[in-house]
Amino acid sequence: MIKILKYSFFDLIRSRWSYVYLLFYLIIGFALLFLNNNLSKAIITLMNIVVVLVPMIGTIFGVMYYYSSQEFTELLLAQPIKRRTIFLGQYLGIALSLSFSLLVGLGIPFLAYGLMQSGEIWNFGLLLIVGTFLTFIFVALAFAISLRNENKIKGFGYGILLWLFMAVIYDGLFLILLVTFDDYPLDKFTLAASFLNPIDLSRILILLKLDISALLGYTGALFQQYFGTGTGMIMSLSSLAIWTVVPMWMIVRSSGKKDF
Amino acid sequence: MIKRVFLIYIISFLTYGASAFTTEVCHTCEVNNLADAIRLSHRGDTVLVKPGIYECSDQELRKPITLIGEKGAILDGQMTGYILKILSDSVTIRGFKFINSGKSYTKDYAAIYSYRVRHFNIIGNEIENPFFGALLEKSHDGVIKDNLIFGESKQEDDSGNGIHAWHCSNLLISNNTLHGLRDGIYLEFVTESEISNNLSHDNIRYGLHFMFSNNDKYLSNTFQDNGAGVAVMFSKFIVMKENKFIENWGTASYGLLLKEINDAEVENNTFRENTIGVFVEGSNRVNYVDNRFESNGWAVKVSGGCYENYFMRNNFISNSFDLAYNGKLNDNKFEGNFWSTYSGYDLDKNGIGDVPYRPVKLFSYVVNKTPEAIILLRSLFVDIINFSEQVSPVFTPDNLVDPQPSMKPF
Structure with a gap:
């Protein structure tokens, strides 16, 4: 598996799109820091960007890579290698290389602007952790989708639809439900629903940093407990971990069943 | 305007006080408790209290005198009731530390209490864990300055306010620090007063609370982390x-x-x-x-x-x-x-x-x-x-x- 992982990783690292992705973060990081010279504000802005953009890039890259390396995958399948090894290796290769671009692309500008001397290191760490989780989750989802769809266009469409659903439509439905049923106690439903969407989860992690004063304005005891303590942070992070593991298991399962 | 009136007032009072008697109170002195010293003093006298812990509860001040505590002078209310009651015009209380004032569910016990007086000064005192810190009723033209009032209140119903004024006017409340109380400063029917440069933080309910108090000024105060x-x-x-x-x-x-x-x-x-x-x-x-x-x-x-x-x-x-x-x-x-x-x-x-x-x-x-x-x-x-x-x-x-x-x- 390590061999395949290595191959995918270096294959991608050498590709033009990785550089573009890396360059994008470098530019955005430097630009934000140059414009307001304030680490904490830059981190807040970046969190907003990361939450939307990373899932999109992850999905598109994942789908594209799967289909473009399909022939090579078939060649590998002819060898005496476990299917699980091949697909997990490829998945980890692409997820790692995207995370690498993210970490390096954001790390360099922030280190250059004196991250280590400031108190923002934890917030920045959280930003990177959220970004990495989202990369792993959405690349895995993209792989799981592509594995089930022979048709390239269909797979691509589903991938984009998934991103759109998680990033925008889900919140819309969520809000409509909340407004429709606002006569009922909704705080349990609200928390549960936000755990079902990794983008919402990441956004809440940001809210915990950014808008804690507004969040504490709501009277529900459950919210208070969740937002007022470290529980919120731990719960959100561990749910993100679950969100990573489940699609990976889906990859393994559908790759085992699939007839190539 | 208010400030200037007070300044003139304080200066005239100080020059007046200089010509009056001073009674010293310490554990080894002739007068070794506050009650005797107050009984022995006359209008305009000063009572100077040396460092040490003095038992003092429900002490009434019925003549215009100045009480000055040297650093380390502590008045211990023994958890019974009020500590000092200002019941005369022109009383000054300065530099004391007040401990163990009484707590009650039926009476508003306070470390310093005043009723129907004018021209009083409460300056530079420290009040530790009181029920009410300074409770002022129907009192006018007072200065409450440079005091530190703090408590460890946990619940609203069994705690009192730091500075509580009721039916007062022309007060100057400035440079006080108040924390761990129910309300830091509470004013009810208080008019023409200035509340400035106070720091009120970590109180259970309000940092500042006032009702029916017209024509007041609130300047340069800090209210932080109050309930x-x-x-x-x-x-x-x-x-x-x-x-x-x-x-x-x-x-x-x-x-x-x-x-x-x-x-x-x-x-x-x-x-x-x-x-x-x-x-x-x-x-x-x-x-x-x-x-x-x-x-x-x-x-x-x-x-x-x-x-x-x-x-x-x-x-x-x-x-x-x-x-x-x-x-x-x-x-x-x-x-x-x-x-x-x-x-x-x-x-x-x-x-x-x-x-x-x-x-x-x-x-x-x-x-x-x-x-x-x-x-x-x-x-x-x-x-x-x-x-x-x-x-x-x-x-x-x-x-x-x-x-x-x-x-x-x-």
């Missing part, structure tokens, strides 16, 4: 300048709650990281000028019955919501404020945005109706609906705009 911030109600002609309202978090927590306040000036104050910066209810003709609202949950929340309020040259910076409104009616004016979320342009470069700013977001309207929706804050979907509401307002008051938003913070 419910600052609440002011049913008062007229109030001036609040250069105060700081910081980190008042919680479901019923406001930097400043204005209820039924008319004709007030709120200028140059800082509201930072409060759940609600200013909550306005039933208040008319209040001018908010040059204030700074930074990183609050809601910078300003306007509830019903608020007319002719005027917001000018305020900075609204990084608040989750700049303004929340209840209903569609608007009779308040917003002009020339700086809004950090303003995204318009300034083609003629006069520092004023060419596009009016709408401070009420659709989402804040939604959150008003469905508080749980707060969890969707900063989601892409919410940004989209906010944008569409900005373009054509349906739910938010359509005349609620800042026609001349500033491009730069003040």
Whole structure:
């Protein structure tokens, strides 16, 4: 598996799109820091960007890579290698290389602007952790989708639809439900629903940093407990971990069943 | 004006006191307790208390005298009742530490109590863990300055206020530090007074609380991390300048709650990281000028019955919501404020945005109706609906705009 992982990783690292992705973060990081010279504000802005953009890039890259390396995958399948090894290796290769671009692309500008001397290191760490989780989750989802769809266009469409659903439509439905049923106690439903969407989860992690004063304005005891303590942070992070593991298991399962 | 009158008063009092007798109190002196010293002294005398712990409870001061405690002079109330009761005009209490004043569920025990007096001074004292710190009733022309009053209160019902004034006038309450109490400063029917440079923090209920107190000034105070911030109600002609309202978090927590306040000036104050910066209810003709609202949950929340309020040259910076409104009616004016979320342009470069700013977001309207929706804050979907509401307002008051938003913070 390590061999395949290595191959995918270096294959991608050498590709033009990785550089573009890396360059994008470098530019955005430097630009934000140059414009307001304030680490904490830059981190807040970046969190907003990361939450939307990373899932999109992850999905598109994942789908594209799967289909473009399909022939090579078939060649590998002819060898005496476990299917699980091949697909997990490829998945980890692409997820790692995207995370690498993210970490390096954001790390360099922030280190250059004196991250280590400031108190923002934890917030920045959280930003990177959220970004990495989202990369792993959405690349895995993209792989799981592509594995089930022979048709390239269909797979691509589903991938984009998934991103759109998680990033925008889900919140819309969520809000409509909340407004429709606002006569009922909704705080349990609200928390549960936000755990079902990794983008919402990441956004809440940001809210915990950014808008804690507004969040504490709501009277529900459950919210208070969740937002007022470290529980919120731990719960959100561990749910993100679950969100990573489940699609990976889906990859393994559908790759085992699939007839190539 | 008030300040000057007090200054003249203090100076004349000091020169008068210099010609009077001074009685010293210490454990080895001829007079070894405060009660005797007070009994022996006459009008205008000074009682100087040397370091040491003195038992003292319900001590009445019925003549105009000056009590001065040297550093380390401690009055121990033995948990019985009041410690000192000011019952005469022109009493000065300075430099003592008060411990163990009584607690009660039926009586308002206080470390320092005054009733129907004038020209009293309470200066530079430290009051530890009192029920009420200084309780002033129907007293006028007093100075309460440089005191430290602190407690370890946990619950509202078995704790008292730091400085509690009732039916008083012309007070100067300045440079006091108050924490761990129920209300830091509580004023009821207090008029013509100045409350300045106090620090009131970590109190269970309000940092400052006043009701039916007209014509007062609140200058340069700091109210931080209080259970419910600052609440002011049913008062007229109030001036609040250069105060700081910081980190008042919680479901019923406001930097400043204005209820039924008319004709007030709120200028140059800082509201930072409060759940609600200013909550306005039933208040008319209040001018908010040059204030700074930074990183609050809601910078300003306007509830019903608020007319002719005027917001000018305020900075609204990084608040989750700049303004929340209840209903569609608007009779308040917003002009020339700086809004950090303003995204318009300034083609003629006069520092004023060419596009009016709408401070009420659709989402804040939604959150008003469905508080749980707060969890969707900063989601892409919410940004989209906010944008569409900005373009054509349906739910938010359509005349609620800042026609001349500033491009730069003040």
